[in-house]
Amino acid sequence: MVSQIISCLSQSSSLLCLSDSRRLILPKTCTCGGLSRFSPGFASRRLFTVNRKKWRSACIFNSGKEPGGEGKLQGGSSEWPILQRWEVPWGWQTVSLTSFACALSFVLTGLTEMAVIPFLGIDVEKLTLDDKAEILFLDQGLTTAVVLAVIFTVAKTFDPLPEDILRYDLRQPVNLQKGWLVWGGIGLVGAVGAIALTGVVLSVFRTEAPEREVDSLMKLLPLIGSSNISTLSLVGITGILAPLLEETVFRGFFMVSLTKWVPTPIAIIISSAAFALAHFTPGEFPQLFILGSVLGLSYAQTRNLITPMVIHGFWNSGVILLLTFLQIQGYDIKELLQAN
Numbered sequence: 001m002v003s004q005i006i007s008c009l010s011q012s013s014s015l016l017c018l019s020d021s022r023r024l025i026l027p028k029t030c031t032c033g034g035l036s037r038f039s040p041g042f043a044s045r046r047l048f049t050v051n052r053k054k055w056r057s058a059c060i061f062n063s064g065k066e067p068g069g070e071g072k073l074q075g076g077s078s079e080w081p082i083l084q085r086w087e088v089p090w091g092w093q094t095v096s097l098t099s100f101a102c103a104l105s106f107v108l109t110g111l112t113e114m115a116v117i118p119f120l121g122i123d124v125e126k127l128t129l130d131d132k133a134e135i136l137f138l139d140q141g142l143t144t145a146v147v148l149a150v151i152f153t154v155a156k157t158f159d160p161l162p163e164d165i166l167r168y169d170l171r172q173p174v175n176l177q178k179g180w181l182v183w184g185g186i187g188l189v190g191a192v193g194a195i196a197l198t199g200v201v202l203s204v205f206r207t208e209a210p211e212r213e214v215d216s217l218m219k220l221l222p223l224i225g226s227s228n229i230s231t232l233s234l235v236g237i238t239g240i241l242a243p244l245l246e247e248t249v250f251r252g253f254f255m256v257s258l259t260k261w262v263p264t265p266i267a268i269i270i271s272s273a274a275f276a277l278a279h280f281t282p283g284e285f286p287q288l289f290i291l292g293s294v295l296g297l298s299y300a301q302t303r304n305l306i307t308p309m310v311i312h313g314f315w316n317s318g319v320i321l322l323l324t325f326l327q328i329q330g331y332d333i334k335e336l337l338q339a340n
Contacts, residue, residue, distance in 0.1 A: 225327030239317030268296035
């Protein structure tokens, strides 16, 4: 079979080949007659994939009916990584059930903790701020572990996965095309600028300030700047655990899964809207949507979850550290937040 394929590649019609590195290989040619020798009806197929151990290439057959005879990759040109789709191995049933399982595990984890704490003899009302910060850290850590366990358990059933799905790679941080540090920095600067501009536009058209009492940041205000332990716990929650959880769920699983049915830019928009809605802060929807879009674009560019995690982590922890600094300087940060 392999020798037949090699023979076909050396003959005359148009084939476009893509390796794992997603770099185009010079087109080969073969005739429709040559293709028909593989198996009956093979010449009418548009796409076939050859897998051999760790080497994999996708070849797109051009029958010559399209103007210019240009083969196209799924999701767009290889020159623009953010337009390329992922090779998603699961279907809509898996996406729906896994999303439901993640939401259910998130809720059940919180309810279980609330039920267990009294049995441990812990009186929440009598806890110090440091104790509350530590419990919040443990809560976020446990929730992150449970939800990620759901996703990776499901993903394990589809092994071997394409190498760019659920990928966390610390190598080549400064690579200009895929470097997580380079694109993390670009994304962070872009997010700050875009969100600042969004805030200015909203302030022009908004007649009254949004209600922030339900904002999670407002709930954390008593802990901000109260002690080093509280600050470290909050930075750990907002800068490490929350980005790990949210980027894996919304970008690594949900956004990637959507590219099975819609183009990557549309998947970014849908996942960004879901990301914003999941925070249950309607007044902050525009800013969260913009942030989610930047996170999605950075992930599509690098195919590495470390990139949006870096942007998300620096954004969250940067806010906490800035508020801590203002608190130490004597500012009323609650008044500042409500004013803005």
